[in-house]
Amino acid sequence: MKIAVCGKGGSGKSTISALLAKQMAKTKNVLVLDTDESNYGLHGQLGLAAPRDLMEYFGGKQGFKQKQRAPKTAPLGGLAVPGALGGQPKSRFFEERWSFSGLPPEFVEEKGKIRLMAIGKIHEFGEGCACPMGVLTREFLENLDLTENDIVIVDTEAGVEHFGRGVAKDFDTILVVVDPSFESLKLSKKFDELGGQAGNRVFFVLNKVEEDIKGELLEAVDSSKVAAVIPADRELFRASLKGAEFDIELEGIAKLAEFLDKN
Ligand SMILES: Nc1ncnc2c1ncn2[C@@H]1O[C@H](COP(=O)(O)OP(=O)(O)OP(=O)(O)O)[C@@H](O)[C@H]1O
Numbered sequence: 001m002k003i004a005v006c007g008k009g010g011s012g013k014s015t016i017s018a019l020l021a022k023q024m025a026k027t028k029n030v031l032v033l034d035t036d037e038s039n040y041g042l043h044g045q046l047g048l049a050a051p052r053d054l055m056e057y058f059g060g061k062q063g064f065k066q067k068q069r070a071p072k073t074a075p076l077g078g079l080a081v082p083g084a085l086g087g088q089p090k091s092r093f094f095e096e097r098w099s100f101s102g103l104p105p106e107f108v109e110e111k112g113k114i115r116l117m118a119i120g121k122i123h124e125f126g127e128g129c130a131c132p133m134g135v136l137t138r139e140f141l142e143n144l145d146l147t148e149n150d151i152v153i154v155d156t157e158a159g160v161e162h163f164g165r166g167v168a169k170d171f172d173t174i175l176v177v178v179d180p181s182f183e184s185l186k187l188s189k190k191f192d193e194l195g196g197q198a199g200n201r202v203f204f205v206l207n208k209v210e211e212d213i214k215g216e217l218l219e220a221v222d223s224s225k226v227a228a229v230i231p232a233d234r235e236l237f238r239a240s241l242k243g244a245e246f247d248i249e250l251e252g253i254a255k256l257a258e259f260l261d262k263n
Protein backbone atom coordinates (compact mmCIF):
# COMPACT_ATOMS: atom_id res chain seq x y z
CA MET A 1 0.00 0.00 0.00
CA LYS A 2 1.26 3.47 -0.93
CA ILE A 3 -0.04 6.16 1.41
CA ALA A 4 0.45 9.91 0.95
CA VAL A 5 0.24 12.13 4.00
CA CYS A 6 -0.94 15.55 2.85
CA GLY A 7 -2.31 18.73 4.35
CA LYS A 8 -1.81 22.36 5.19
CA GLY A 9 1.59 23.61 6.35
CA GLY A 10 2.17 22.77 10.00
CA SER A 11 -0.95 20.59 10.31
CA GLY A 12 1.17 17.65 11.49
CA LYS A 13 2.00 15.69 8.32
CA SER A 14 5.53 14.75 9.40
CA THR A 15 4.42 13.99 12.96
CA ILE A 16 1.63 11.69 11.75
CA SER A 17 3.94 10.09 9.16
CA ALA A 18 6.55 9.27 11.82
CA LEU A 19 4.05 7.99 14.40
CA LEU A 20 2.18 5.93 11.83
CA ALA A 21 5.43 4.47 10.48
CA LYS A 22 6.45 3.36 13.97
CA GLN A 23 3.03 1.86 14.61
CA MET A 24 2.78 0.03 11.28
CA ALA A 25 6.36 -1.27 11.56
CA LYS A 26 5.17 -3.47 14.43
CA THR A 27 3.69 -5.78 11.81
CA LYS A 28 4.79 -4.57 8.34
CA ASN A 29 7.87 -3.42 6.47
CA VAL A 30 7.59 0.34 6.23
CA LEU A 31 9.38 2.70 3.88
CA VAL A 32 8.99 6.36 4.78
CA LEU A 33 9.62 8.53 1.75
CA ASP A 34 10.43 12.13 2.53
CA THR A 35 9.43 14.23 -0.47
CA ASP A 36 9.42 17.57 1.31
CA GLU A 37 12.54 19.48 0.33
CA SER A 38 12.27 21.69 3.40
CA ASN A 39 11.91 18.85 5.90
CA TYR A 40 14.76 18.53 8.39
CA GLY A 41 13.30 16.78 11.43
CA LEU A 42 11.63 13.62 10.16
CA HIS A 43 14.68 11.36 10.36
CA GLY A 44 15.27 12.32 14.00
CA GLN A 45 11.66 11.55 14.90
CA LEU A 46 12.20 8.06 13.48
CA GLY A 47 15.50 7.70 15.36
CA LEU A 48 17.50 7.60 12.14
CA ALA A 49 20.29 9.59 10.51
CA ALA A 50 19.38 11.81 7.56
CA PRO A 51 19.48 9.77 4.35
CA ARG A 52 21.39 10.91 1.28
CA ASP A 53 19.24 12.57 -1.35
CA LEU A 54 18.03 10.00 -3.87
CA MET A 55 18.45 12.75 -6.46
CA GLU A 56 22.22 12.21 -6.16
CA TYR A 57 21.80 8.66 -7.46
CA PHE A 58 20.68 10.25 -10.74
CA GLY A 59 23.53 12.76 -10.94
CA GLY A 60 21.89 15.49 -8.89
CA LYS A 61 19.22 17.86 -10.15
CA GLN A 62 21.22 18.80 -13.25
CA GLY A 63 21.94 15.21 -14.22
CA PHE A 64 18.34 14.27 -13.57
CA LYS A 65 17.07 17.13 -15.74
CA GLN A 66 19.28 15.99 -18.60
CA LYS A 67 17.84 12.50 -18.42
CA GLN A 68 14.37 14.01 -18.29
CA ARG A 69 14.98 15.97 -21.50
CA ALA A 70 16.31 13.03 -23.47
CA PRO A 71 13.87 11.17 -25.74
CA LYS A 72 12.03 8.39 -23.95
CA THR A 73 12.94 5.65 -26.40
CA ALA A 74 16.71 6.21 -26.48
CA PRO A 75 19.05 4.77 -23.88
CA LEU A 76 20.44 7.56 -21.74
CA GLY A 77 23.97 7.47 -20.44
CA GLY A 78 23.53 3.81 -19.66
CA LEU A 79 20.73 4.45 -17.18
CA ALA A 80 17.61 4.21 -19.27
CA VAL A 81 16.80 0.92 -20.85
CA PRO A 82 14.29 0.32 -23.63
CA GLY A 83 11.77 -2.05 -22.12
CA ALA A 84 10.95 -5.46 -23.42
CA LEU A 85 7.21 -4.85 -23.51
CA GLY A 86 6.01 -3.58 -26.89
CA GLY A 87 9.30 -1.78 -27.46
CA GLN A 88 8.42 0.80 -24.81
CA PRO A 89 11.12 1.82 -22.34
CA LYS A 90 10.56 0.58 -18.81
CA SER A 91 11.69 3.92 -17.49
CA ARG A 92 13.97 6.75 -18.51
CA PHE A 93 15.58 6.57 -15.10
CA PHE A 94 15.62 2.98 -13.85
CA GLU A 95 17.36 -0.02 -15.33
CA GLU A 96 15.17 -2.43 -13.44
CA ARG A 97 12.20 -2.57 -11.09
CA TRP A 98 12.96 -1.87 -7.44
CA SER A 99 11.62 -3.58 -4.32
CA PHE A 100 12.27 -2.91 -0.62
CA SER A 101 15.14 -5.40 -0.55
CA GLY A 102 16.69 -4.00 -3.75
CA LEU A 103 16.80 -0.31 -2.82
CA PRO A 104 20.29 1.24 -3.17
CA PRO A 105 21.64 0.84 0.40
CA GLU A 106 23.67 4.08 0.38
CA PHE A 107 20.41 6.02 0.04
CA VAL A 108 18.47 4.19 2.74
CA GLU A 109 18.57 4.67 6.51
CA GLU A 110 17.18 1.66 8.29
CA LYS A 111 16.26 0.45 11.76
CA GLY A 112 14.18 -2.63 12.46
CA LYS A 113 11.35 -2.72 9.95
CA ILE A 114 11.54 0.99 9.11
CA ARG A 115 13.42 2.36 6.12
CA LEU A 116 13.74 6.04 5.33
CA MET A 117 14.59 7.64 1.99
CA ALA A 118 14.55 11.28 0.94
CA ILE A 119 13.98 12.49 -2.60
CA GLY A 120 16.10 15.61 -2.17
CA LYS A 121 16.62 18.88 -0.36
CA ILE A 122 17.37 22.44 -1.39
CA HIS A 123 21.05 22.88 -0.53
CA GLU A 124 22.14 26.09 -2.19
CA PHE A 125 20.85 29.54 -2.92
CA GLY A 126 19.38 29.82 -6.42
CA GLU A 127 19.71 26.13 -7.31
CA GLY A 128 16.39 26.14 -9.12
CA CYS A 129 12.86 24.97 -8.57
CA ALA A 130 11.79 21.73 -6.93
CA CYS A 131 10.03 20.37 -10.04
CA PRO A 132 12.56 17.54 -10.63
CA MET A 133 11.80 16.31 -7.10
CA GLY A 134 8.15 15.86 -8.06
CA VAL A 135 9.11 13.96 -11.20
CA LEU A 136 11.54 11.73 -9.31
CA THR A 137 8.92 11.01 -6.65
CA ARG A 138 6.47 9.91 -9.30
CA GLU A 139 9.02 7.81 -11.21
CA PHE A 140 10.30 6.21 -7.99
CA LEU A 141 6.80 5.24 -6.85
CA GLU A 142 5.89 3.90 -10.30
CA ASN A 143 9.05 1.81 -10.35
CA LEU A 144 8.62 0.32 -6.87
CA ASP A 145 7.07 -3.12 -6.43
CA LEU A 146 5.56 -3.97 -3.05
CA THR A 147 4.63 -7.23 -1.37
CA GLU A 148 1.52 -7.50 0.81
CA ASN A 149 3.63 -6.74 3.85
CA ASP A 150 5.18 -3.57 2.46
CA ILE A 151 3.84 -0.10 3.21
CA VAL A 152 5.12 3.17 1.79
CA ILE A 153 4.30 6.31 3.75
CA VAL A 154 5.04 9.48 1.83
CA ASP A 155 5.48 12.64 3.85
CA THR A 156 4.60 15.41 1.40
CA GLU A 157 5.25 19.12 1.33
CA ALA A 158 2.45 21.44 2.40
CA GLY A 159 -0.37 22.23 0.02
CA VAL A 160 -1.74 20.76 -3.17
CA GLU A 161 1.12 21.23 -5.64
CA HIS A 162 1.86 17.49 -5.92
CA PHE A 163 -1.65 17.01 -7.27
CA GLY A 164 -0.95 19.61 -9.95
CA ARG A 165 2.23 17.70 -10.83
CA GLY A 166 0.36 14.42 -11.08
CA VAL A 167 2.40 12.76 -8.31
CA ALA A 168 -0.80 11.70 -6.57
CA LYS A 169 -1.87 9.18 -9.18
CA ASP A 170 0.43 6.55 -7.74
CA PHE A 171 -1.03 6.48 -4.25
CA ASP A 172 -3.64 4.01 -3.04
CA THR A 173 -4.65 6.22 -0.17
CA ILE A 174 -4.37 9.90 0.65
CA LEU A 175 -4.43 10.84 4.32
CA VAL A 176 -5.28 14.49 4.71
CA VAL A 177 -4.09 15.83 8.06
CA VAL A 178 -6.55 18.45 9.22
CA ASP A 179 -5.72 20.70 12.15
CA PRO A 180 -8.29 22.89 13.87
CA SER A 181 -8.08 25.93 11.60
CA PHE A 182 -10.39 27.48 9.02
CA GLU A 183 -7.70 27.13 6.30
CA SER A 184 -7.19 23.46 7.04
CA LEU A 185 -10.90 22.71 6.89
CA LYS A 186 -11.23 24.56 3.56
CA LEU A 187 -8.16 22.84 2.16
CA SER A 188 -9.46 19.42 3.20
CA LYS A 189 -12.33 19.86 0.72
CA LYS A 190 -9.86 20.69 -2.05
CA PHE A 191 -7.83 17.58 -1.23
CA ASP A 192 -10.95 15.48 -1.33
CA GLU A 193 -11.85 16.85 -4.75
CA LEU A 194 -8.34 16.51 -6.22
CA GLY A 195 -7.84 13.05 -4.71
CA GLY A 196 -11.13 11.98 -6.26
CA GLN A 197 -9.95 13.22 -9.66
CA ALA A 198 -6.68 11.30 -9.26
CA GLY A 199 -8.63 8.14 -8.34
CA ASN A 200 -7.30 7.98 -4.77
CA ARG A 201 -9.16 7.01 -1.65
CA VAL A 202 -9.11 10.07 0.57
CA PHE A 203 -9.39 9.94 4.36
CA PHE A 204 -9.05 12.65 6.95
CA VAL A 205 -6.93 12.56 10.09
CA LEU A 206 -8.13 15.23 12.48
CA ASN A 207 -5.04 16.30 14.39
CA LYS A 208 -4.28 18.43 17.46
CA VAL A 209 -7.87 18.00 18.56
CA GLU A 210 -8.94 19.32 21.96
CA GLU A 211 -12.08 17.71 23.39
CA ASP A 212 -14.16 20.91 23.32
CA ILE A 213 -13.84 21.37 19.53
CA LYS A 214 -13.98 17.73 18.46
CA GLY A 215 -17.72 17.89 17.67
CA GLU A 216 -17.37 21.02 15.55
CA LEU A 217 -14.52 19.52 13.55
CA LEU A 218 -16.42 16.32 12.88
CA GLU A 219 -19.33 18.39 11.60
CA ALA A 220 -17.09 20.50 9.37
CA VAL A 221 -15.68 17.55 7.37
CA ASP A 222 -17.33 14.53 5.74
CA SER A 223 -17.31 12.41 8.91
CA SER A 224 -17.63 9.17 6.94
CA LYS A 225 -14.09 9.84 5.73
CA VAL A 226 -12.50 10.46 9.11
CA ALA A 227 -9.92 7.72 9.68
CA ALA A 228 -8.69 8.96 13.05
CA VAL A 229 -8.85 11.72 15.61
CA ILE A 230 -5.49 12.54 17.21
CA PRO A 231 -5.50 14.69 20.33
CA ALA A 232 -3.24 17.65 20.93
CA ASP A 233 -0.51 15.99 22.96
CA ARG A 234 1.97 17.99 25.00
CA GLU A 235 4.55 15.19 25.24
CA LEU A 236 4.55 14.85 21.46
CA PHE A 237 4.93 18.59 21.05
CA ARG A 238 7.90 18.63 23.44
CA ALA A 239 9.59 15.69 21.73
CA SER A 240 9.36 17.38 18.36
CA LEU A 241 10.65 20.66 19.76
CA LYS A 242 13.83 18.84 20.83
CA GLY A 243 14.08 16.93 17.56
CA ALA A 244 13.93 13.75 19.62
CA GLU A 245 12.88 10.32 18.48
CA PHE A 246 9.21 9.64 19.09
CA ASP A 247 8.67 7.09 21.79
CA ILE A 248 5.00 7.83 22.29
CA GLU A 249 2.05 5.52 21.92
CA LEU A 250 -1.20 7.23 20.99
CA GLU A 251 -4.45 5.33 20.84
CA GLY A 252 -5.55 7.36 17.80
CA ILE A 253 -2.47 6.27 15.85
CA ALA A 254 -3.05 2.60 16.70
CA LYS A 255 -6.64 3.01 15.46
CA LEU A 256 -5.42 4.74 12.31
CA ALA A 257 -3.09 1.83 11.51
CA GLU A 258 -5.94 -0.61 12.11
CA PHE A 259 -8.24 1.43 9.89
CA LEU A 260 -5.69 1.45 7.05
CA ASP A 261 -5.19 -2.28 7.42
CA LYS A 262 -8.91 -2.90 6.99
CA ASN A 263 -9.69 -0.31 4.28
N1 LIG B 1 -1.08 15.82 17.84
C1 LIG B 1 -0.22 16.80 18.13
N2 LIG B 1 -0.13 17.30 19.39
C2 LIG B 1 0.73 18.29 19.68
N3 LIG B 1 1.52 18.88 18.80
C3 LIG B 1 1.48 18.44 17.52
C4 LIG B 1 0.62 17.38 17.13
N4 LIG B 1 0.81 17.16 15.81
C5 LIG B 1 1.75 18.03 15.40
N5 LIG B 1 2.14 18.81 16.42
C6 LIG B 1 3.12 19.91 16.38
O1 LIG B 1 2.79 20.77 15.32
C7 LIG B 1 3.96 21.29 14.72
C8 LIG B 1 3.93 20.99 13.23
O2 LIG B 1 3.99 19.58 13.07
P1 LIG B 1 4.65 18.92 11.77
O3 LIG B 1 6.02 19.43 11.58
O4 LIG B 1 4.44 17.47 11.89
O5 LIG B 1 3.70 19.55 10.66
P2 LIG B 1 3.86 19.44 9.08
O6 LIG B 1 2.49 19.45 8.55
O7 LIG B 1 4.74 18.31 8.72
O8 LIG B 1 4.60 20.83 8.79
P3 LIG B 1 5.25 21.28 7.38
O9 LIG B 1 4.12 21.78 6.55
O10 LIG B 1 6.20 22.36 7.79
O11 LIG B 1 5.92 20.10 6.79
C9 LIG B 1 5.13 20.64 15.45
O12 LIG B 1 5.56 21.53 16.45
C10 LIG B 1 4.52 19.41 16.09
O13 LIG B 1 5.16 19.04 17.27
Ligand SMILES: [Mg+2]
Pocket residue numbers: 013014015036039155
Ligand atom coordinates in the same frame (compact mmCIF):
# COMPACT_ATOMS: atom_id res chain seq x y z
MG1 LIG C 1 6.49 18.28 7.52
